[in-house]
Amino acid sequence: MRPSKGKSSNVTPGPSAASSSQVRLLAGSNETGPDGLLKDITVVDVDEPGPVKKSRADRSQDIDTFFSPSFIKDGKKYRNCTPCTKLQKRPVSFVNEATTLQWHQQATHKADYLKWAAANNFPSMLPQDTKQQRDAVTASKQPQTSLDSHLVSKPQLSIS
Numbered sequence: 001m002r003p004s005k006g007k008s009s010n011v012t013p014g015p016s017a018a019s020s021s022q023v024r025l026l027a028g029s030n031e032t033g034p035d036g037l038l039k040d041i042t043v044v045d046v047d048e049p050g051p052v053k054k055s056r057a058d059r060s061q062d063i064d065t066f067f068s069p070s071f072i073k074d075g076k077k078y079r080n081c082t083p084c085t086k087l088q089k090r091p092v093s094f095v096n097e098a099t100t101l102q103w104h105q106q107a108t109h110k111a112d113y114l115k116w117a118a119a120n121n122f123p124s125m126l127p128q129d130t131k132q133q134r135d136a137v138t139a140s141k142q143p144q145t146s147l148d149s150h151l152v153s154k155p156q157l158s159i160s
């Protein structure tokens with residue numbers, strides 16, 4: 001139980017699980033686009049300790065594209081949906097939480113979103129898609145999650 005310093009390569013699960021999810025990613029990405037996607041797949045790889053920050057920044061790229069910069073109103077952060085604001089000719093605001101914004105994308109702008117995502121080699125963050133991806137990618141994408149579940153499971157055993 002060492003504190004995590006980003007050196008998670010020693011803790012990786014069996015190689016078979018990681019490689020099979022990579023195969024899934026490769027298979028899926030071939031549909032959408034050219035070899036640029038291969039770089040994205042490397043970013044997801046567990047053995048690289050660095051790119052977690054980068055992929056987190058990339059994740060909000062969709063929100064930055066479809067929503068205005070966040071602003072504070074009544075002590076809360078909001079963003080305006082750019083297409084809705086144009087359409088209704090008044091600010092259409094949403095609480096600045098990724099899930100809230102992405103649900104709105106899925107409900108109202110799904111076609112535009114998917115078109116944009118494909119054009120930018122951006123993995124869809126729509127709730128419907130992330131739910132499916134989570135099963136395939138969880139193990140490799142979030143090594144700290146598996147560490148946490150290890151830590152949590154021990155005290156539970158001693159209690160019961």
Ligand SMILES: [Zn+2]
Pocket residue numbers: 081082083084085104108109
């Ligand atoms: Zn909208």
